[in-house]
Amino acid sequence: MSTSRDRQNPAWFALIALLIFIAVGPVVLLLANSFKLDVDITSGVGGLLFMPTIQNYETALCDVLWYKPDHLRFCQIRFGGAFVNSIIIALVSTALTLLFGCMAAYALVRFRFMGRGSLSLSTLAVRMIPPAVLLVPVFGLWNNAFCLDKDYGLVALIRDTFGGRGDVCLAGTHSGIILIYVAMNLPFVIWILKSFIVQVPRSLEEAARVDGAGPFQTFFIVVLPLIKPGLAAAAIFTFRIAWNEYLLASALADRDTMTVPILIVNNASEFDGLGTIFATGMLLAIPPIIFTLFASRQIITGMTAGAVKG
């Protein structure tokens, strides 16, 4: 094992240790502060030596706790509800994006049809659209044109496809936020998955077709299992954006559909609840941290496939 490695210079280890410290330091700080009392956070003594307390997490999660924390008079931060919203929105939009994305990517790679070239090109081009650019039209459309009490054309179609409460606009519903996240993430997912589908040998699909499988059967039974690494990478990236996004969600969500990033930004300006804010931040960071630790290979694959195979 050690023979295959280059010379083991202690300077390299020092450098790597320093880089790891820089990369992880702020995250450790977040973790440590989320277990500190506000006085400990601002007093500046101790560093990592302090009495841990779960009080911040109790405050943050007060609306889902089964008991009433002693230090709280009333429950101000409704983190539990926002967390559930975030999970619903992130999971549903990831699932839809992957499903639609892999089908589109397959068609773009395997079939020749009218408009393929321009479709492929426009998918690539819309990758550059920043969420801020979508803010104005999304705000306008979701509140006016995409209202569910109107009954014409596209709008009726959205209502039938995505549901909604019937009496309201698409703004303020989970479906409204999910719709824009799916649209926003599709170009990237199609792009990544295309580079994986290209590598699937055609002979497998032809064999399936000879055995009498239709195009959809061929795709879902033969091709999909072969591009699992690509799907995993795409899923992580889509989930990350849907989970972390703030701007569009804040324009669309109301009090009941608020996601965690909105809650954090809304409460970040108050300085008395510093520890609580760190606790909410930590809770928001947990899923990405888990992905990083357990699926770093897929993430790196996705990143290089997305950039190198442009």
Added chain:
Amino acid sequence: MTRHSLNRMTPYMFIAPAALVMILALFYPIAYMVWGSFRDWDPSQSLSETEFVGLANYIKLLGDAAFHESFRVTLVFAFTVVSVEMVLGVGLALLLDRNIRGMSVLRTLFILPMMIAPVVVGLVWRYMFHATYGTFNRFLESIGLPRVDWLGQNPLLSVIIADTWQWTPFIFILSLAALQSLPRSALEAARIDGATAWQQIWFIKLPLMMPVLIVTMLLRLIDAFKVLEVILVLTGGGPGLSTEILALRIARTAREFRELGEAAAMSNYLLMLLMLLTLGMFAFTRWQDARAQRLRPAAEEEE
């Protein structure tokens, strides 16, 4: 007959869901925004009730000092972070492109800053930059240096530092992947001919990595124009207009000043800028492909 028409429709059935969502929630909104940017548009009105004002929004922005400032800040921010991150990321990749223990741990942990919500990144860095109890000032004080008013006096620098922390790993990981897929034979040949480490980097590694590096840089540049949340939480665009990048200004114009038409026009300016960058990227990859096609037969003949 039905069999035949089914086959003809198959590609469209695969494409339909994605196309429908993208048309509905991406292309239609963009078109709607372009239309809205020619109108005097208040959030309480639906677009058809508004008044057509032609290019007034665009012209007003051209003379608007705050828009100029925010355009300047955006460009300074984007180009600074991309150059700093390119130098750091590529430098680290060249330095660490060897088989050492701990490399895979480093790569795993390096992804962490990119994966964590920008909102949370902003939160942690705001704490670290805090004038009195922030980590940096506490450290400066402990080694006997004067405090720095990070967010008050050097807001743009602080924002750039935070972004560099978050995104240098992206460039590092991509350049490392590029480095490790370089043809071994070229490096071997250089080593046998007695090229020094510097010569290998300058004349062999960097030129061979260049295609990937340029695409990486353009991708990062496009992403740098999307940054919003970190700055929003760190400084809120202030003090004054010192860190108010375009994305933030669009959000404020729409939500605080309630000038949707103007915000739409601003979005279009940003979109045009990004379109130019994307076209540059297309042109580059096309040119690259064409060159590779030209070179391939030559290389095969040599073999």
